[in-house]
Amino acid sequence: MLEIKNLHARIAEDGKEILRGVNLTVNAGEVHAIMGPNGSGKSTLSYILAGKDDYEITEGEILFNGENLLELGPDERAAAGVFLAFQYPIEIPGVATMEFLKTAMNAQRRARGETEMTIPAFMKAVKEKAADLKVSMDMLKRPLNVGFSGGEKKRAEILQMSLLEPKLCVLDETDSGLDIDALRIVSEGVNKLRSPERSMIVITHYQRLLDHIVPDVVHVMSRGRIVKTGGADLALELEKSGYADYVEDAAA
């Protein structure tokens, strides 16, 4: 599904190198967790996957189902099935969440040459998924992310993800800001989307999320590289002993 090969990237504006040779392969149906210290480049990797143009790729490549992902614009990647649940979701004043969802949904469908969804079919789909995620109708009428609490923003992200049914889901710290119940509800929403055709990259700092969304593979990222890869138990080990071992490895 996704192959990242020796990816080097720097910030376009000041030339600061953030990713320094990332290698990562995610097969269809797999869930990979990426952990690692603050500032190690996890969000940067997620933005680069989604096509944010603040970065310059200096080396390496990204293949998505065999296609060169770096050649596609962000909207084309979205239509191809790449979804990013943002660490910090953006406010869109004046645009009702429902309206945003419909615009996004139909934009993707059109880009893929599919017909637009009828309003009743769309409403039905939204209502169903919103109920699963305990997102109220009232919230759907409010402008997207404007005045939403931290937890509400994250739930709105997962709601968008469930509606858009992407092929590759990248979740950047979706657990931060969620209360205990919300964490469970959101995790259930994510687990529902797990399927043999869909891959996920879950960026997190805490095992508590991985208790709910059990990953197939866990990676540790440090200073722009993946420095350790293991199974679900790697996260448990990290929870106990921290990153010290791996960060030193990277420095060496």
Added chain:
Amino acid sequence: MPAVQETIDQVKAIDVDQYKYGFVTDIESERGAKGLTEETVRFISAKKNEPEWMTEWRLEALRRFKTMDEPTWARVHYPKIDFDELYYYAAPKSVEGPKSIDEVDPELLATYEKLGIPLREQEILAGIKPENRVAVDAVFDSVSVVTTFKEELKKAGVIFCSISEALREYPDLVKKYLGSVVPVTDNFYATLNSAVFSDGSFVYVPEGVRCPMELSTYFRINEQNTGQFERTLIIADKGAYVSYLEGCTAPQRDENQLHAAVVELVALDDAEIKYSTVQNWFPGDAQGKGGIYNFVTKRGDCRGKNSKISWTQVETGSAITWKYPSCILRGDNSRGEFYSIAVSNGYQQVDSGTKMIHLGKNTSSRIISKGISAGRSQNTYRGLVSAHRKASNARNFTQCDSLLIGQDCGAHTVPYIESKNSTATFEHEATTSKISDDQMFYCQQRGMSDEEAVALIVNGFVKDVIQQLPMEFAVEAQKLISISLEGSVG
């Protein structure tokens, strides 16, 4: 949201800076002599078979105009207009006065059809619920070519006709109210208009009548080098209600064309007038060549107690817009509203806003202005809120938001506040924002193209004002805004 979808389709269907309404109608027309002279004024007045007093009224305006100087306080720049190089009257040859639809030149009907405005009543009737019908007065260059649904309105007691016809049929009403809100010498352009106005609409809604349908005027400038000077007068008698829509387009031409209209509204006791405009005159091409110079004086007089006047405008066209629809809140408890969306792109210059003049007790006003600037345009909100000595408990709320798209445009806010009464409460809020890269990226990550993302964000920005428009106009206005901003990103 179908509006956005339609917008996108339309945007895709046209090239950059291709103004959809830019076609010229090939029709034989009659023009008055060139230049601003007594002869020109007499010619116009005679063409319209006006009463003697009206000719004198015009001539007085002309004399005053000759003593006045063009104002320079607005933030707009353009070469000086040579008023003697202009034509002041042009009429399609086949139209001598208001006629029944069957006598209207088919070429003209075709023009309005092309603009999406059917004038044949049968066509309008097809499949439209009675309450959703709109009566249209179509003004082509200097004359009104047809007014629809006249008979039906007459049954309700509503007079809706061209101002030329009103001068002949209802001279007392016109004489009583014309110039009573915008005096002949009010300002440079209003004075010019008073001298040479050629046509426009007249509405009178009698006491206690709620006008049974929306009234609408559609202005079209076709002729070259010809100014369009229309004059609109709307009177809502005691307890009456009327909603009026105005739309405008012009062909795409290299040279600038002058448009200087005057609109006067009078609301008596307990009456309400809602006036909506979608202004889409040709804005000039991508290099800033051509376009309409739009110098308009619009003013409403809340003359009676508990009266209400509400202006809603969507301004997307014109090379220069100089326009301040205002309310004089004379009657006690009267209310004025101004809702505005002003979009500028390319080299457009907009200086627009409102005046809320509180004279009566317990008067209130509300101003919501949304300016969107893109390209190399300059967009200024200029507004005055004043309370006079007797205006106890006057209240105003002003919200003025500007949205910038790109680096080369400008947004300016110039609010003037004057209060001579200590019990007046005026609130003013202003914001300036940009469409951020983060917002764009977020929308694109969800699958929207640049243009879809801008359309969505802009529609969100103007929502409060769009909601004030009649339904059919709201969808139209959203489309227009998105089309006007086409090519502003990426």
